[in-house]
Amino acid sequence: MLDDMDRRILRHWQADAGLTPAELADLTGLTAGKVSRRIVRMQEAGVVQGVAAVVDWAALGYTVEVSLRITLDKTQGNAFDRFLDEARKLPEVIEIQTFLGRVDVRLSVIARDMAHYQQIYRAGILTLPHIADIEALMHVARIKSDEALPL
Amino acid sequence: MISLDEVDHRLIRSLARDATQSAGALGRHLGLSQPATWRRIKRLEEAGILRGKRLRLNREALGFGVTVFLGVKLATKGRVSLEDFERAVSAIPEVQTVEHVLGLYDYRLRVVARDLADFERVLRRRIMTLPGAGAVEANVLLSEERLTGPLGL
Numbered sequence: 001m002l003d004d005m006d007r008r009i010l011r012h013w014q015a016d017a018g019l020t021p022a023e024l025a026d027l028t029g030l031t032a033g034k035v036s037r038r039i040v041r042m043q044e045a046g047v048v049q050g051v052a053a054v055v056d057w058a059a060l061g062y063t064v065e066v067s068l069r070i071t072l073d074k075t076q077g078n079a080f081d082r083f084l085d086e087a088r089k090l091p092e093v094i095e096i097q098t099f100l101g102r103v104d105v106r107l108s109v110i111a112r113d114m115a116h117y118q119q120i121y122r123a124g125i126l127t128l129p130h131i132a133d134i135e136a137l138m139h140v141a142r143i144k145s146d147e148a149l150p151l
Numbered sequence: 152m153i154s155l156d157e158v159d160h161r162l163i164r165s166l167a168r169d170a171t172q173s174a175g176a177l178g179r180h181l182g183l184s185q186p187a188t189w190r191r192i193k194r195l196e197e198a199g200i201l202r203g204k205r206l207r208l209n210r211e212a213l214g215f216g217v218t219v220f221l222g223v224k225l226a227t228k229g230r231v232s233l234e235d236f237e238r239a240v241s242a243i244p245e246v247q248t249v250e251h252v253l254g255l256y257d258y259r260l261r262v263v264a265r266d267l268a269d270f271e272r273v274l275r276r277r278i279m280t281l282p283g284a285g286a287v288e289a290n291v292l293l294s295e296e297r298l299t300g301p302l303g304l
Contacts, residue, residue, distance in 0.1 A: 002213070010208065017170070017204035049207040053166035057300065059199040061152055067252065067259065091301040099220070101290030106220070110300065135255055137222075143237045143249035149208055149215055149263060150244035 002047065005030070006038055007151050010048075014148050017051050057094070062110040064117045065139035068125065069103040071132045079130035080104070090124045103135075153198045158183065160302050162191055163200065167299070170204045215263045217270050218292040221278065222256035224285045231283030239281050245273045256288070 002010075005028065012027045013019055021039060025032040042048040057065070072079045080098070087093055087107060095108035109125070111117035125134070158181055165177060178188035195201045210218065223240075225231055233251075240249050240260065248261040260278075264270035278284060 010206075010213075014206050014208070017206040045212065047209050047212045049209055050168075051170045051204050051206055052168065053163070053170040054202045054205050055163060055167050055300075055302075056199050056202040059152075059202070060155075060302075062301070067250075088296075088298065094298050094300040095296070096298070097220070097295045098293045099290035100293055102288060103290050106290075137252040137254035137256065137259065139250060140253055141251040143251060143258075144241040144246065145248050147205065147247045147261070148244075149210060149213060149247070151213065 002042070006042060009035060009038060010042075011151050014146075014151065057110050061112055062092075064111040064113060066109050066111070066117060067137040067139060068107045068109060069135040069137065070105045070107065071102075071134075072104045073130045073132040074104075076130050082129045083131070086128050090120070092120050092124070153194065153200075159191060159195065162188070163195065164299060164302055166192075166201065210263060214265055216266050217264045218295075219262045219264070219270055220290045220292060221260040221262060221274075222288040222290075223258045223260060223278070223281075224255075224287070225257045225283045226285030227283060236281060236283045240278075243273070243277045245277070 008028050009024055009030075012024055019027075021035040022032040024030075024039075025035045028035065030038075039048065070083075072083055074080075076082075083105065084096060084098075087096055087105075090109075092109050092111060093107050094110055095106075097106045098104065099106065107125070109117070109120060111120055161181055162177065165172065165180065173185075174189040174192060175185040177183075177192075178185050181188065183191070192201065210216075225233075225236065236258075237249065237251075240246055240258070245262050245264060246260050247263055248259075250259040251257065252259050262270065262273060262278075264273055274287070274289070278287065
């Protein structure tokens with residue numbers, strides 16, 4: 001299990017994922033070697049999964065982002081699996097989430113502009129199997145996006 | 152917008168998987184020298200395409216068993232300052248992301264909690280008391296996948 005020092009390391013590392021073990025050592029008062037050993041232990045325990053670069057799709061020209069909230073026709077036995085298999089094949093779908101609640105599935109879809117979005121929506125999304133209802137939320141701005149855990 | 156070639160696309164994909172790789176290691180993989188790889192990474196950062204790094208943690212292993220997405224509608228449009236709402240909601244530690252959206256809801260929040268009882272506490276004490284918060288819809292996350300997106304091939 002994690003102790004308070006592990007959590008301190010994670011808090012600093014989470015706030016700036018580019019920090020090296022030596023920098024984390026300065027912030028926590030440990031030696032770099034001790035920080036590295038703790039990090040390896042947390043990686044082996046599956047607590048730390050890695051460090052990923054954050055890609056800004058808008059800077060890549062994908063300026064439209066739409067959140068599609070989808071209700072599936074659950075009278076069809078394998079509606080979830082069949083829908084998810086097909087949704088994964090659409091390159092403009094960057095995120096798939098399933099829920100317990102009013103909505104079954106949410107897709108994050110990106111597009112270069114509204115005309116491109118329209119094309120993806122008609123040719124890609126509307127042909128996915130077992131959709132009962134779709135609601136769209138158009139993304140305006142990202143106010144907070146660090147996804148930090150309250151450790 | 153800067154123009155990107157196939158090597159840039161592979162570089163972005165590779166860093167999105169693991170951003171701890173050195174320019175030397177990435178370069179060997181892509182058939183580039185270490186300085187050439189470093190220059191490409193710098194260029195992608197300066198263009199805002201690579202926007203920093205994110206530590207990926209296992210929520211469940213850290214005791215956060217519940218993730219809920221909330222759709223929040225503001226109760227009194229025009230009377231409440233969006234900035235006040237945004238500042239207050241962003242300051243809640245359990246709120247991981249805040250997105251301003253157009254449609255059925257005004258804001259979309261991602262909230263983590265230890266369990267459903269803990270979530271109820273956050274919802275009642277922190278979210279429902281926000282300035283301007285109106286109707287709220289909650290959906291509990293069951294599964295999540297992030298895909299590589301349209302960066303080709």
